[in-house]
Amino acid sequence: MRTDLTDALNPVAEAILGLPIRSNVFLYVFLPTLLFQATLGMNLRRMLDDWVPIMVLAVVAVVVATLSVGYALSWATTLPLAACLLIGAIVSTTDPSAVVSIFRSISAPRRLARIIEGESLLNDAAAIALFGLFMGFVMLGVPNPELSDALARFPVLIAGGALTGWLAARVAIWIMASFHAHELALILVSVALPYLAYIGAEQSIGASGVIAVVAAGLTLNLSGPGRLPPQAWANLREVWDLLAHWAGALIFILAALLIPRLLEDVRVSDFILIGVVIVAAIAARAVILFGLLPLLAILRLSPPVERPYRVAILWGGLRGAVTLALALAVTESFRVPVEVKRLVGILATGFTLFTLIVQGTTLRSVIGWMGLDRLSPIDEAMSRQVVAVALQTVREDIARTTEDYALTHDIVRAEAKVFGERLEAAVRTAEDSDEILDRDRITLGLIALAGFERDTILARVRERTISARMAEQILSDADRLIEAARAGGRSGYQQAARRSVAYGRAFRTVVALHNRLGLSAPLVRMTSDRFELLLSQRLIMRDLDAFIDGRIRRIHGRRVADLLHELLARRIETVETALEGLRLQYPGYAEELERRFIRRTSLRLEEREYAAMREDGLIGAEVYATLMQGLAVRRTAAEGRPTLDIALKRKELIKLFPLFADLDEAALRKLGRALRTQYVNAGNVIVHKNNEVKNVYFIASGAVELESLGQSWRLGRGDMFGQVAALTRNARRAEVRAIAPSTLLVLDVARFRQMLAQSAVLQNAVRASAEQRGIDPFLLLGEVLEEK
Template sequence: MTVTAFIVVATSAVLALIALAVPAAKRVGVPLPVVVSVAGLTVGCLPLIFQIDTPTRFLDAYDAWIVEQIALDSQALLLLFLPPLLFEMALAVNVRRLMDDALIVLLMAVVAVVLATGLIGLSVWAFSSFSLVLCLLLGAAISTTDPSAVVSTFKEIGAPRRLLVILEGESLLNDAAAIALFTVLVALAGAEAAVSPGGVVLAFLYDVVMGAAAGIAAAWTVSRLYPLLGGSPVAETSMTVALAYGAYLLADVGLGASGVVAAVCAGLTTTVSGQVRMGPGNWRNVATVWSQIGFWANTLVLLIAAALAPALLITLHWSHALLLVAAFAGAFLARAAILFGLLPGFSLLGLAQPMTGGQKTLAWWGGVRGAVTLLLAFSLAEVTALPEADRTAVAGVACGFVFLTLLVNAASLSWLTRRLGLDRLSAGDLALREKVVAGTLEEIRQHVHELAAERAIDPQAAEDMRDVYEGQLRRTLEETQGVDIPFHKRLELGLTILCTQESQHFQDAFEAGAVGAAETRRLRTTAERIGDAARTGGRKGYQRAVDAAARVPRPLIAAALLQRAVGIDRPLRQQLGLRLTVLLETENALRDLERFVPNPLAQMIGEDAAANLGQLLAERRQMVRAQIRAIGEQYPVFTERLETLLLLRAAARRERAQYDQLHNAGVIGAELHGWLVRDLEARRRQLRRALPDLDPGLSPRALLDDVALLDPLDGDQKDRLVGYLTPRLVFPGDPPVRPDRPGRAGRQARSLCILASGVAERRDDHATVWLHPGDVVGTRALLGLADPVPAQVVAVSFCRVLLLTRRALRKLDRQEPEIAARLRAAARKQAFAKPAEAPDRGVGTPALVRSD
């Protein structure tokens, strides 16, 4: 047998073994990592028991030597399996939900790793003759809950979603932190000169920070390459594989930092930004491929590491059992200190969401170790700076600790979950399950009846089939009627369903090419935040989150500040367009949700709760429509063009769906379908490039002619006045200018605000005065007069204003005294003029009232 044939046979055998482990784990009723680790131990023990040398038995001497040379050591296993394993786990993490529990994750990851390393190291050091550095290396090796064991285990036992998110984040980050700390301690063990504690801390921080920076930078760079790949799913998937290994090598080899941290951060960054820059619909293909890669990496690394472990386990003596107990006690004591000690304190301070006692108990017992710890144990056995006997014994203790947690903790997690009641459906989920089953059975009964009529089945046989389904239907309906769910619970359940539907609507729109990447990211983030608020706070939480989403986004505020500071308006144009697109697509989603409420949502949560939610959606859509009008009144042409463009995109989306349906039904062939799709995609590309450009309309000269205060100035004077005015876009709810202090005789004003467009209101103790384009704020203060009642001016809609600041006024007095004099004269005339009767502006429209 040649070397190539031997490698192919060995690979096929290993893949067949891990494939058979999946049904075996389900049949035995234990998590998959337990079965894989037992299989690996068995494979590793066979050569020791029967004295079998597999390579030399099937190969000649030269080929056997080649196989021995390419045999995987600990470093090769880390490089081969860790990048794809961690990258795949990071792709599956909901980063936004992870950020909600970021403090808990950091506590259980970074802080717990450091604490566990210290406690384990000191515990083992107290009962052994090993050096403190070696004991700390043992602590770092076994302080990490291995992602290949923990996450897959908790997914299989159906742990609560929030607990699963926390454990996913913990497994990702503490694995990276433990390996970084282990690397620093290995360097410390081999250092000839004394190393200060500060140097150790700095080395650890360098590994983590530079590794994170390398991963984020690599993922950001690759995300800019996705649009260049022509929307090919296979090309984009291949690029993500290159990214996983490239980020690891960039940090590890190029920067001497933590490659594990780089791989994790690259995966998280791809989850946040990369997926929305891929071709529409390609993310699902990438996720599917990476799910398979993750399964291979997860099981293969554990199988191979477990097969190599017996060589270390046989070096242990019975006296080492005390060290194993000490390591186990130190590890789980550190985990308990975090979960039951630090975490409740942070929850009381409002810095972290609380966890129930059952969740904390399950998370504590779920500190399962696996392949990563085994690989670190093999690395520990290869640290030549330490005595060989000591490092081999400590590596054996680490291997024993791994299998103890797998065979005891992991194997009992399912039982503990049931004992704690964490596998039970909530009352809302139970009611939803029964109603869904009842509705499904009713549909099946009708379908059987129709099929029997169409196929002329014997009436008695049809009646027997109908009796079967009607019996099941009656039993299900009886169970449904026995579940009494309070109104507020049904309302919360409905809100959760609606928020999920909303988020899926945005994702489907993106995959169909109807919405861009930036809009999708903001829309889905908002929908998920509203959904989380609804799950925790019910209707009130939903409304609070909706109100928060209605506020002006921070990027838009930052763009407006940038325009004010340096006059750059391109970011402001982009953010205004993005804001309007988000609002229009939100309105479309709410319209679809309103149609979803009567059927089927009403069947799940009841007519009364559905009617309540329908009213809530209608109110929210009215609010969104008002926000759209607020922008549309300022930029009507842009708004109309953008609405038309989105309608054309929606039409193209429907057209593509129709072509696909005809092709799948066999009505049109592949050639015609391909021609139609290519023609459609060409038109869709034009639609994506046809996004209209928005002019913020902040040119001061164009706004001056509509201001009555400036009528005494001629055209040339207005042209010269432009250089002293500052244009500004003001958002609803914000003051266009800071409130002036009461003026004094001889004292100049702080600023003069001219409302060029939009609507604002002037609030004081007696009344609220509405301001319209052409109104001026600050004329009395401009003249050095005290305002009778200090007031505050707030924008009601988007407003464009012109500011004459205090400094600009002084400059105007010096350089253009004639313009300043005319401006003051006009201000004096307006300040002391009697208010004219307000013209009739229609019902519901505020009258034009002079501001001061």
């Protein structure tokens, strides 16, 4: 239809259509922008908890969908198999934004939303990697590629792209950290990073540029908050949100202008092929959701996902900007056959429109039909609690307001009566609900407590009393507490609390690297992080008792509040114990961190005073700016963490042992060179039965359990073990296992025998341990004393 309005827009459309837009524009400009922004906006530390289901869903879902759509089209059309698989890879990408936003609006589990987001990001990366592979076959004119050869190249594409992206990101982070005072420079480097990573991977080593972009984004997401100023990091993410928004909008605009040219000769058979794509894609997704996900849950590799949620995820598999960008990259390539371009444009556009118009408009209705839009009893109780607590706070604020402004007492009494009746009704409803059991009240209290803990952490991060390096990890631990309390009540909360303090798999790995290969840098970094994490947790938990008494006790009563106090006291004791263990290993380091905390706090208070003086007009803008510049320099210096040198602390550890009290300074230095430090985690076996005698162990911190001939002994700080077998020259008949994270000083047998002959204190210790185990001390000391 020709109208004055539409005809007026024709010159603009013709100008856009006349632009030399080729496939490279979509591959090198739009895709890196969309993927890089997605990586920056994700909570990767929490997604690492579910990396198995995310990886399986992403990779397996892409392969299944690509093969399903590809072979279905190959059966229904005369297109070459390579072209059909290319179309399958294009339509395999998913856009989770709609379903995730709806899940959040109905209070769906956050873990489920994270799995969907992570699966979608890696899904896009894997699908685009396959797209590049099959696109090459189509442009080279290979009609029927060997599927095994194609899939064999897939890991090479991923590994090469991941390595390129990681290296590019590390270089970019180093440059950005060097120019931390210049925020615009940081943002410009971040803008250049995904494009350089993409081009470097594609053109230099022939790997997947998309995987390189994702790897670069993941690396920046994990390392950026700890290396860049907090405000600069926040502004950088806002810039990328805006870039991705415009990239997605431009893709839809270009699709609306470019693809209609391919739709001029659309045929009835094309609609049938669109139906084939729809059925094949939905069927492939259903196999993953209703076949693979339950299997992963049975194997305990994935959280169980209830059937209503799986139905919602199935119907929420929308396609969006990435699918259209890939389709446009094909249609605007002069090396792709015309019929392939025509079908790619029609099928990709038709399938995207189906998901947006049909699935998108009916998704909320499907969720309502499945009953997912209704709150559970515990969520309803939570809403009643929020209302009651909010009204109590409002009443206290109103009381202060009436006193400050000396309002008329008659008016105050009238309004207070109405408000008091409403407050009493709300509190009575929260307290007397028959639907909520006692254990649910405890769960509600724990959720509220964990939520307040998270809010306190955010406040401390904004005040910069908690460093940006540790902020994300501490927030992740708080999120785990909330989700664990919601899912498992008291036991779930306690398990998550223990996990936040426990030594994880990564720490055990760096300990092994230190013990076996002598690589101490990773252990130093993780030990320093653990010090700071424990100190931050202790500071945060000190503020939680007042919240329990001020808020939770009002709603849930004294018994629930007392129980929460008890659980909190156990958490504080656990943190204090872990912190004390580190203090014993590294005397003085915790005090340095505490001084750093005080310095950051003083800087925050100083900044607040300058701002107040500026608002009161006591200082001008120029003076304020100068003061803030000086403050920024001192804050940057205060952010630096003291160096932890684990090697230099060995001498101080030796001095803790009464066994070495009679050694002079020269002997201590010599002993320090002879001893080596070994770190073991709780549960690790240090000494196996019937092994050859090689070392004697001194416990600097921690505890071990020794089992021999049906008897067991527990040894702690200052004790030693292994000396019996060392002195009798027999194989050990005892097994020694760490029952707590421990630091051991290890001395080989020859040096131990030499030192024993010279130290009366050590001889007395060996004699006492022999008598404790029922062994004649002369059997142990006789030979040594004769040698002396």
